Amino acid sequence: MAVSANVFNPNQSAIQLSVNNGSQMNVPGTGAAQNWQPQTSPISFQYGPPSPGTLGLGDNMLMVSTAGREPTMLRVYISQQIPISSLQFYIFLGEQLVWTLLNSGQGIAYGTT
Numbered sequence: 001m002a003v004s005a006n007v008f009n010p011n012q013s014a015i016q017l018s019v020n021n022g023s024q025m026n027v028p029g030t031g032a033a034q035n036w037q038p039q040t041s042p043i044s045f046q047y048g049p050p051s052p053g054t055l056g057l058g059d060n061m062l063m064v065s066t067a068g069r070e071p072t073m074l075r076v077y078i079s080q081q082i083p084i085s086s087l088q089f090y091i092f093l094g095e096q097l098v099w100t101l102l103n104s105g106q107g108i109a110y111g112t113t
Helices: none
Strands: 004-009 015-019 024-027 039-042 058-065 072-078 086-092 098-103 106-112
Touching (some): 004 024, 024 039
Antiparallel strands (some): 058 072, 086 098
16 A cells, blocks of 8 residues: 655745655755745655655654754654555744654654754
């Protein structure tokens, strides 16, 4: 069964994201022209261990960077006990970087740096 997974950027600034030391991807920022809707980019997920460029079950390491900020490493744990059907990963920039991971709209992980 294929699982959709997307990263959402509700910030004005574009962000760059690397999943498990994979290639860096760009997630555009939002603004009035987008009616302030978060912009999104697809990411890969697999049942099994994490691999470069792909989220997996267990510990995932994500590197987030944007203009004017030092790159930030996030540890995102996806439990093997939760049946994954659709992942949504939100990254919020402010004084701190805040993130949340949803599975079909239900929170399963979050963090602050």
